Amino acid sequence: MIGAMVNCIQCGAALTADDVGLHKKLVNRGATEYCCPACLASHFHLEEIRLREMAERFRAQGCPLFGPKP
Numbered sequence: 864m865i866g867a868m869v870n871c872i873q874c875g876a877a878l879t880a881d882d883v884g885l886h887k888k889l890v891n892r893g894a895t896e897y898c899c900p901a902c903l904a905s906h907f908h909l910e911e912i913r914l915r916e917m918a919e920r921f922r923a924q925g926c927p928l929f930g931p932k933p
């Protein structure tokens with residue numbers, strides 16, 4: 864992921880490694896196109912803050928999709 868510029872396929876927002884990790888975790892581990900947390904949240908009818916909390920929980924569990932906090 865390092866150096867690769869990735870954008871949301873729905874709204875075009877620039878994505879962080881965490882955003883990509885969330886998409887992989889929640890949608891498809893093998894995904895090659897990703898949505899930003901805001902678009903994922905509306906897809907799952909969740910609040911974006913819930914996705915942020917999930918990312919923190921996965922990170923705390925040592926999930927390899929979520930690296931150390933930048």
Ligand SMILES: [Zn+2]
Pocket residue numbers: 871872873874875876898899900901902903
């Ligand atoms: Zn988006």
